[in-house]
Amino acid sequence: MIEQRRQQPRQVTGRVAAWSWWKLLLAALLVIPGAVALALKSSGVAAVFRPPAGPPDTLKHVGAPLPKPPLGVEARYLRRAVIKETGREAEITGLMQRYNVTRPLARQIYGAAVAQRIDPELAFRLIRVESVFDADAGNMGALGLTQVMLGTATDIDPEVDTPKELLDPDTNMRVGFTNLRNMIELFDGDVRLAVIAYNRGEVAVQRALRRGKDPENGYGERVLGPRHHGGQRYTGKGLLPATATASTTQ
Numbered sequence: 001m002i003e004q005r006r007q008q009p010r011q012v013t014g015r016v017a018a019w020s021w022w023k024l025l026l027a028a029l030l031v032i033p034g035a036v037a038l039a040l041k042s043s044g045v046a047a048v049f050r051p052p053a054g055p056p057d058t059l060k061h062v063g064a065p066l067p068k069p070p071l072g073v074e075a076r077y078l079r080r081a082v083i084k085e086t087g088r089e090a091e092i093t094g095l096m097q098r099y100n101v102t103r104p105l106a107r108q109i110y111g112a113a114v115a116q117r118i119d120p121e122l123a124f125r126l127i128r129v130e131s132v133f134d135a136d137a138g139n140m141g142a143l144g145l146t147q148v149m150l151g152t153a154t155d156i157d158p159e160v161d162t163p164k165e166l167l168d169p170d171t172n173m174r175v176g177f178t179n180l181r182n183m184i185e186l187f188d189g190d191v192r193l194a195v196i197a198y199n200r201g202e203v204a205v206q207r208a209l210r211r212g213k214d215p216e217n218g219y220g221e222r223v224l225g226p227r228h229h230g231g232q233r234y235t236g237k238g239l240l241p242a243t244a245t246a247s248t249t250q
Helices: 002-041 043-049 071-082 087-099 103-115 120-130 150-156 169-186 191-200 202-210 219-224 242-249
Strands: none
Touching: 087 103, 087 120, 103 120, 103 169, 120 169, 120 191, 120 219, 150 169, 169 191, 191 202, 191 219
8 A cells, every 4th residue: 555655646747747748849849930930030130140241251250360461462463453554564465365375484585586676476476386485395406496406596696506505595586586587687578488488498488489489388377377376467577676676675
């Protein structure tokens, strides 16, 4: 009898506890969705949990300080963005973009061409056809950016008498552009004949002309035509005026 009395409160407590859990579960099922809906409609809560407006900025939202570029970098960027390039730099940028070369290389070619009074556009065209801007290019004895033969280079500058010297980009362009200038002057400013002579040699071109034949072997069109040159045909005179050379190099 004592054991039954001791067990009876436990059975009642168990039923009450079970009923309490069911009530709590039922209340949760009814209250939680309502609370969520109310929170979503509340502007204050939505403002806290909605994703940030504008572009993502991880450092900003974690509270870390944003890095600041040096003032010099900002100044250079603003100068390029606001001030339009003119003159020499504008030409270099245009040729650099057309032939997809680096700015240092574009400046180097431009300067070497102007130093020999060669139109920089013609210089870029020649190098594009000859070596595709590979300073170490070599083919059947022709070397470097302008693909000059060592014998031709030595005739122009006796101090250039080794392949290593001729492969130096500055030396190579100086010799190559001097040879091109000589051809333009030899053929009285006829750029097409001069370019062909650069490839075939002046003797072969003069022989063809004496026979009444066109010395074109396809090379002139490759250099002066639109293909590989941004779709533009060369219309320049080949040589820069002597008075323009000094001002352009500054």
